[in-house]
Amino acid sequence: MKYIYFFIPFLFVLTAHAQDEKNVVTRNIEVGYDKTTFIVFGSEVDFFDVGSEDLLFEITAKPNIVKLKGAVEAFAETNVTIITKKGEYYSFIVKYNPDPKVLNHILTTDGAPLLMDQEEFKEEKQQADLLKDFDYVEQKIATESPKVSQSVFEYRMGLAVSGIYVYKGNIYFNLVLNNRSSIDYKVDALMFSVQPRRKRKRATTAQDVYLQPIHSKNLPKEILANQELKNVLVCFDPFTISNDKVFDIQIVEKDGSRNLAVKLQSRHILSAKIIE
Structure with a gap:
């Protein structure tokens, strides 16, 4: 009987751990140096952790949208952990690709594409496009000599x-x-x-x-x-x-x-x- 009681809590821990793992959405994403990758969540970001300083991470003006870009070229594989205000838990494995195949990731709790009406989707896409344009303009301005108007x-x-x-x-x-x-x-x-x-x-x-x-x-x-x-x-x-x-x-x-x-x-x- 002692043998049985010894393993009951152990089995409980394993079961609880398996349940936690099941609730974590894990995805592989590609991030480049010259292009910005966007992730759109179903709710606002409440917590994040970035595994490497070689990866730039920023929560945009819309707190459910984040953007990622390499701080250096050819950075080593790393990870990003994000928890939203709804308790959604995401774990991203981030790999470097100078030309990422997907630049906009729109997610729900289970990692499936978020279903939005056309107007809402258009607004989210316009915001993501504007942020990319903003980065491009900022880079172009940085190379020019100021001309005071x-x-x-x-x-x-x-x-x-x-x-x-x-x-x-x-x-x-x-x-x-x-x-x-x-x-x-x-x-x-x-x-x-x-x-x-x-x-x-x-x-x-x-x-x-x-x-x-x-x-x-x-x-x-x-x-x-x-x-x-x-x-x-x-x-x-x-x-x-x-x-x-x-x-x-x-x-x-x-x-x-x-x-x-x-x-x-x-x-x-x-x-x-x-x-x-």
Whole structure:
């Protein structure tokens, strides 16, 4: 009888372990260096662990979408573990391939393709495509010399537009933020609006039309003392303005008064550089 009782807990452990293994979705995926691989989950990512520093991992603006890319070429095989807020557990074996066969993985709990209606699928695909476009534009801009369109420097703080670009119809603004003071600058808001070029004394903000970027990158919550931040990139759906209006970019300080604004005219936007 002692022999039997000795093995009952052991069998229980084996059974429980087998159940856990059954609930883990394991997949092999390929990731390259020049191309970005996206994984879309059915719910938001709650936990992740990346097995190697040679693999770049980022949760996108949509918290159920992650992107992977090699930090180096020909990296060694590694793994990524992800748990979603619904408790879905995924284990990915990541192998290097300079030209991955699949760049977009859309998953459900059991690893099968996620069934979405056409509008939802279109939205997810557009978001994934936009993120890829954003990476491409960022790489192209990094190889160019900055060309300042407009800038302002007050209170030992600087705000400059160092480039305006067009890619696949969307407009990208590359900003530079510079704090040359001894006091950190906490960002309360970065606002974009179309305003009358010369406001009358009794004009109200009702004349201002605020625009929302469709994507952004490197937007800071704080600019430290004596810190310069380059390549703050914001992207908008295509738009133009008339000659009697300006495109206003304003940064507002939290618990402070060092608010800065640059105003772009129609000619600045129409002269945006096309990225091939």
